[in-house]
Amino acid sequence: MVKLRQTVGAHYGLKDWLIQRLTAVVMVVYTLLLLGVALWNGGMQYATWRGLFDHALFKLASFLFMVSLLYHAWIGMRDIYMDYLKHVAVRLTLETITVLVLIAYLGWTCQILWGRT
Amino acid sequence: MAVAEPRAMKRRPVYLNLAQIRLPLPGLLSILHRISGAALFLAGIPLLLAGVAASLASPESYAQLKSWLSNPLAKLVLIGFVWAYLHHFCAGIRYLFLDLDTGMDLPSARRSSVIVFAVSLALTLIIGARLW
Numbered sequence: 001m002v003k004l005r006q007t008v009g010a011h012y013g014l015k016d017w018l019i020q021r022l023t024a025v026v027m028v029v030y031t032l033l034l035l036g037v038a039l040w041n042g043g044m045q046y047a048t049w050r051g052l053f054d055h056a057l058f059k060l061a062s063f064l065f066m067v068s069l070l071y072h073a074w075i076g077m078r079d080i081y082m083d084y085l086k087h088v089a090v091r092l093t094l095e096t097i098t099v100l101v102l103i104a105y106l107g108w109t110c111q112i113l114w115g116r117t
Numbered sequence: 118m119a120v121a122e123p124r125a126m127k128r129r130p131v132y133l134n135l136a137q138i139r140l141p142l143p144g145l146l147s148i149l150h151r152i153s154g155a156a157l158f159l160a161g162i163p164l165l166l167a168g169v170a171a172s173l174a175s176p177e178s179y180a181q182l183k184s185w186l187s188n189p190l191a192k193l194v195l196i197g198f199v200w201a202y203l204h205h206f207c208a209g210i211r212y213l214f215l216d217l218d219t220g221m222d223l224p225s226a227r228r229s230s231v232i233v234f235a236v237s238l239a240l241t242l243i244i245g246a247r248l249w
Contacts, residue, residue, distance in 0.1 A: 025213070028210065046176045046179040069162065073154075073157070076154045076158065077155070105166060111170075112166065112169055
């Protein structure tokens with residue numbers, strides 16, 4: 001562990017480390033669930049596929065999967081930027097764009113799941 | 118860390134010629150975990166959302182998507198993303214076990230990296246064959 005803690009409200013990344021793993025577990029569960037449904041139905045015709053997404057609970061599970069995926073992607077991309085981009089302005093710009101894009105994806109997800117079809 | 122162990126910082130061998138580095142299998146697994154993750158973020162998520170949106174909108178758009186995906190080039194790209202997801206998935210599960218202090222010794226770590234490659238490539242082949 002870090003011994004010298006700075007008194008500047010610095011985050012040491014433990015929370016992100018943990019969230020990265022918890023979101024991964026959520027995605028594993030959802031992936032196996034979807035795979036199970038696909039195998040059970042012997043593939044996915046339109047009616048089965050649409051019917052699955054008409055279930056309120058499946059919508060909710062899909063939403064939680066996407067929130068996990070987007071948060072997981074944020075931490076992963078932030079780690080990559082921190083490793084390779086030493087120029088603060090460049091890094092901050094890319095981080096900002098990444099966050100905005102991910103939030104936009106969440107909006108798109110809501111539209112797909114609950115929007116008028 | 119630097120403050121706690123100054124001796125460890127001294128005279129480490131630095132060898133970063135990317136053209137000549139030969140990574141051991143767990144190292145290859147690690148960098149592919151990073152590359153597949155970046156690819157899934159950059160192209161995988163938007164393509165996933167666009168694909169799911171098209172597949173759900175109407176029977177016509179579902180059929181349209183299906184006909185697009187019958188293009189061999191589109192199939193290859195899709196199989197590429199299937200591999201990226203499966204590699205990231207399997208390698209990630211391996212990391213979860215390592216975090217739980219399971220399989221930390223070198224022989225186990227090497228064996229588990231072989232398993233990750235075997236499982237993710239085999240599943241990619243099976244799913245790829247079905248898609249084709």
